[in-house]
Amino acid sequence: MKENIIKLLIVFSLGLNVILVILYNDARSYKQEQLDYLYSLFHSEIASNDVHTKNARNGIYVESFVALHSSLKTASLLSYNLLGMIQFPEEDIIASYAEMVKEWLTSSYIPTPEELDHLERDLISIEETFGATHRNNIPKENNLLGWNEAEYINELEKLKKTLYFYNHPSSKNSTENTSGSLVSSEIEKITIQKIDGLSNTPGSLKVITNSEDIRFIQESFSEAIMQPGIADMSHPEYKIDIGEEVYYLWIGGTSGTIMNVIDTNTIYTLSEQSAQRIYELIEKSNSD
Helix, strand or coil: HHHHHHHHHHHHHHHHHHHHHHHEEEHHHHHCCCCCCCHHHHHHHHHCCHHHHHHCCCEEEEEEEHHHHHHHHHHHHHHHHHHHHHHCCCCHHHHHHHHHHHHHHHCCCCHHHHHHHHHHHHHHHHHHHHHCCCCCCCEEECCCCCCCHHHHHHHHHHHHHHCCCHHHHCCCCCCCCCCCCCCCCCCEEEEEEEECEEEEECCCCECCCCCCHHHHHHHHHHEEEECCCCCCCCCCCCEEEEECEEEEEEECCCCEEEEEEECCCCCEEHHHHHHHHHHHHHHHHHHH
């Protein structure tokens, strides 16, 4: 009797292990399918960038840069998710190029032919490093999903050395993950509008004309730090017009978050000092 019970327990244990192995393999297979799908989307986005740069070279600047920014931003978000799933260090070079193109757009800057050459070569280098195929459409034997962490870091470091804009940042092609340079903009006023949902709250428009306050807000917004991932925010509290730039603002005490209205997938955080002073300026305006 005792031997039969032991045999039954052994059989049950073996059966349970078989079930666990099957479930593990199914979960692993599902994760691999997710990775393959994300990677195919990522490759599709970075492979389309040369079309946009060629169109820009032909003088179609605004439409090309809007499409290029959208493609780079999508590729950046996909890259962030991919790196998180395979637990690699998250250093998103692509996001810096999306920010650079956005800065060109918002400042109405037309890059020189040399800058377009550098941009095109940089994007080709990124595609050749992280893409699924070589430029002649031959599948790569090894790519992002096949690397170990050491190989990924090695490939990333080699890529950095080849990228012109990564190694030559300037006021027009900065690769910093900030909200952009507003300090040099000569403006006479900043308007702050309290909003309910996305509609203006009647009677809540505030106008700041003090030059020191204007400069402080410009510097604070320019130095705000971009946060990774796709933004999922509640409705903003304020809309702020700074020259030609328009931002949504969430603020309270010593914390503040901003979002450019032309890129509602990305948020930037203000420093505690900046948030506190801007909050005080708004409260002062409300009490006037």
